[in-house]
Amino acid sequence: MTTTIIGFPRIGEKRELKFATEHYWKKQLNQDELLQKAHEIKLAHWQAQQEAGIDLIPVGDFSFFDNFLDVANDLNIVSDRYRQLGLSKLDEYFSQARGYQDGDQTVKALPMKKWFNTNYHYIVSEFTPETHVQFNGQRLLDEIREARAAGINSIKAVFIGPYTLLKLARFVDGAKPTDFITDLVQAYQALLANLQELGVDYLQVDEPALTFDVSQQDQELFDQLYDQILAQPTTVKVILQTYFGDVRDVYQDLIQKPFAGIGLDFVEGQENWQLIEQYGFPTDKALFAGVVNGKNVWRNHYQTILQQLHQLPAEVSVVLNTSSSLLHVPYTVANENQLDQDVAQHLAFAIEKLHELSELAAIVAGREGSEKYLAENQRLFADVKHPVNVVVQKRVEALRDDDYTRLPDRKTRIALQNEELDLPLFPTTTIGSFPQTADVRANRRQFKHHEISQEEYDQFNEDKIARIIRKQEELGLDVLVHGEYERNDMVEYFGEKLGGFVFTQNGWVQSYGSRAVKPPIIWGDVSRTAPITVAASVYANGLTDKLVKGMLTGPVTIFNWSFPREDIERKEVVTQIALALRDEVLDLEKHEIKIIQIDEPALRENLPLRKSDWFSQYLDWAVPAFRLVHSGVAPTTQIHTHMCYSEFSDILQAIDDLDADVISFEASRADFTLIDDLVDHQFQTQVGPGVYDIHSPRVPSQNEIQGLIEQVIEKIPAENVWINPDCGLKTRSEEESFASLENMIAAIQAIREDVDEAS
The missing domain is CATH 3.20.20.210 (TIM Barrel)
Known part of the structure; x- marks a missing residue:
């Protein structure tokens, strides 16, 4: 039973990246010092996953500001107004996220929007008729080399997929998504070729936009992209990863495509269980099952998850996964020494969720200690003490329609x-x-x-x-x-x-x-x-x-x-x-x-x-x-x-x-x-x-x-x-x-x- 996660929090256990980046912006750190601090943070996060028993470790989920912006830069989607500033690559990157002002030289930042249904903000990429998409993702390749040098061998490269990129990007001056299909296909094929050359076995392409309503036109766009990208022979196993909901509009199409694995969210995407029951799941793919909640902080109820997993056909190959990136939860409960134990015992932050995945894998595989894990989890859920306020409850019950109407x-x-x-x-x-x-x-x-x-x-x-x-x-x-x-x-x-x-x-x-x-x-x-x-x-x-x-x-x-x-x-x-x-x-x-x-x-x-x-x-x-x-x-x-x-x-x-x-x-x-x-x-x-x-x-x-x-x-x-x-x-x-x-x-x-x- 293999375990993985979609992504890990990147600000550091004690917000080290926040402080280092802000010091860099204030010119209190130089670029080499900032890069060194980033390396230390990445190393600590990879080691934490390894120590928790995570089998397949994501690389490429780190960012100095935003992963969507990272991928845009990796694909050469950078407007000329930022390039013309004559800055270093890192400062050019920050200018897109924060804007730039130096004397009379001033440039606005790119738009910023909420990432799906979260409080995380992403930087909106901008396509113009002059945009020339091509893969120049040294960032990702260097990070893979970093991980290898640190002894991380079971690597899953992480990259936002072309469909989500086009669905969330901004198109100006007459540019439209279909103008960039050919270049995007070639860029993602170049990404796969580079990963193959580095000996990377897995690429996770994040396509959360598939959990939106998908029209026929959207379906055609997705097919045009992936039918061509996947047509290129490669030793890299491509995992299509979705999150934040179900894929009801495209499920039958997804299971027909030659992905090595498909990641489905079983927390916010409960209908994904019904899709598998109705249409099955192919035996030539791995199901990356998002069963540990990446967006809330409560402990996982093992018995519920086990019952759902047992309903899957026996021949389905399952990889236990988070429902989304752990970017959306804090680092560890271990740093909370002032919380009442009645509360703290019910919480799981990022580090604890790593251990939940490992424990679930042990229980499913029947490994040593699994009975203890299950018994402790059952005891925990039998002893939840949410405080009750009867006055509040009665007040809610007494509400009437006119309580919601302002006059005149x-x-x-x-x-x-x-x-x-x-x-x-x-x-x-x-x-x-x-x-x-x-x-x-x-x-x-x-x-x-x-x-x-x-x-x-x-x-x-x-x-x-x-x-x-x-x-x-x-x-x-x-x-x-x-x-x-x-x-x-x-x-x-x-x-x-x-x-x-x-x-x-x-x-x-x-x-x-x-x-x-x-x-x-x-x-x-x-x-x-x-x-x-x-x-x-x-x-x-x-x-x-x-x-x-x-x-x-x-x-x-x-x-x-x-x-x-x-x-x-x-x-x-x-x-x-x-x-x-x-x-x-x-x-x-x-x-x-x-x-x-x-x-x-x-x-x-x-x-x-x-x-x-x-x-x-x-x-x-x-x-x-x-x-x-x-x-x-x-x-x-x-x-x-x-x-x-x-x-x-x-x-x-x-x-x-x-x-x-x-x-x-x-x-x-x-x-x-x-x-x-x-x-x-x-x-x-x-x-x-x-x-x-x-x-x-x-x-x-x-x-x-x-x-x-x-x-x-x-x-x-x-x-x-x-x-x-x-x-x-x-x-x-x-x-x-x-x-x-x-x-x-x-x-x-x-x-x-x-x-x-x-x-």
Whole structure:
């Protein structure tokens, strides 16, 4: 019984890659030092897999920023604007992910989107008519040599497949996917030839896009690619790897193609079991069975998996696998010495999941120790102690339809709000957070380690709030925020204030590039035990005559960016969170906070990959949960929300149905393509399309921002437009943030003057 994984977390056990990369960007490390640190991290990860008994070890899953970007560069899919910078290959790579600015030389970063239904962001490759695809993947080949030199012999090379590459990429200036089929075929054949020359036995081609709805045209594209790629004789065994769902549209085709193995997700893709039962599985291929959950942190229930595996035909050759890359879970539970044992014993992070695979393999093969593994697992699942809150459960049961409806209608509310709030044309604001500078992080760390008192901690944050209120007034913003200096993370902070959550010390998960988040774990029924944001919002509101927004994270995002419990329905958990936040919203309103922003950046994230499942399995409870949070406020209280880095165009009706008054979107990094979608949909909510990209260190000029704003107001009625950055400023420096906001304010002032002159 062979074991493998799809991929491993790459930021390091203690986020070593994050810190090394950021030091490199700040010129505190040179390139050789960064490469050496990367080598040490890769070596540690390969050895950890070897020690856990993993048989087939993936190589090529490491990345300095993003694997999708890696593959684009390996295939020569790099726009000329980055090549013309004259940078080293590594810096050219980073310029695509982060943008580049040096004096007058400035280039925007490539768009960034969510990776399927996860909180991981990938960098969107860009095809133009001038793109010449060819394999130049020295990165992967060098990494294979690294692994060999380290004594890793059973290697599985990992590379994103051409179909997923084309489905997720961006095509500009008239380029289209079919233009690149021939070159892609030749590039992947060159990849196989290079792997064969190196003596690599396995290539894992990742094709998660097969878990989307696959049209006839899509099927033809897939066939054109793989019928030609696989026609070339090779000693390399090609494994087609899918994840994040089932392959119902293409299964019969896949099992006919000459792949050596097919990887199927049996966690999110439960229908894959039925596909095998209905159509069988060929005996000349290996089934890479994704039975260990790569996206959640709970221990695997061995008995359930064994029952499912025993239903497979005896002649099927099975390789035990993760359901997805372990990129989406933290490194190890061993680093969590403050978790209650009642909780910790039920958790499995990346390292523990390696051992689960080895134990499952031992049980299936009947090896020594297997009875002990199974008995211990059964004992564990017989002793789960999720905390119960009867008051919360009764409150959920008592909900009625009108609890989800806000009155009066949006049009009437907007008229009342315009009179109450008295804002200028094109109101300006930010999304919420301001830079978490070194002193802010130090203050939080000192308080956490009991080095300063609660009074000292609070006083520091109040001083920061007062300073940023003054700064926003100086900049000329219309609606201010308190800066969120007290918040470690937009989800973790709320989880810490709500009953039902538990927290890790080192449970970091990569979000994008060097950015990592530490998702809380939902362990019991969720409740609000005390006010969460009221004190900071009220304090800020008392410092200025301008409007100050109250800032909350929405129920769907808190759920999606946490590790949820699996013993009750998702709808029930989200409803519990929504009720807790509803109490917070009403409390803010009671304290005269007239604008309240309820952020839902992750609304689309957990959307099922197949459109037929969107409403029946997700939007039917996600949209009402948001409405439940704000439906009790007065008509004059303005409700905002924020969304970013996802494909929103196909759920605009659901977003409109949230019944918020104002929605801010990420837009600038994707060249404002969302604006046309809003117009086509006749979107009714007021909108604030982000006019500059905060995930890049470059400072956009006034002219650049002004040009983007002019694009917006050409298409959307002026009275419906707000002006803001595309996300919170937490990860940026103050210097970058203030300079960008100055240019944003100057741009909108110039536009207001033009509008006044025209009228």
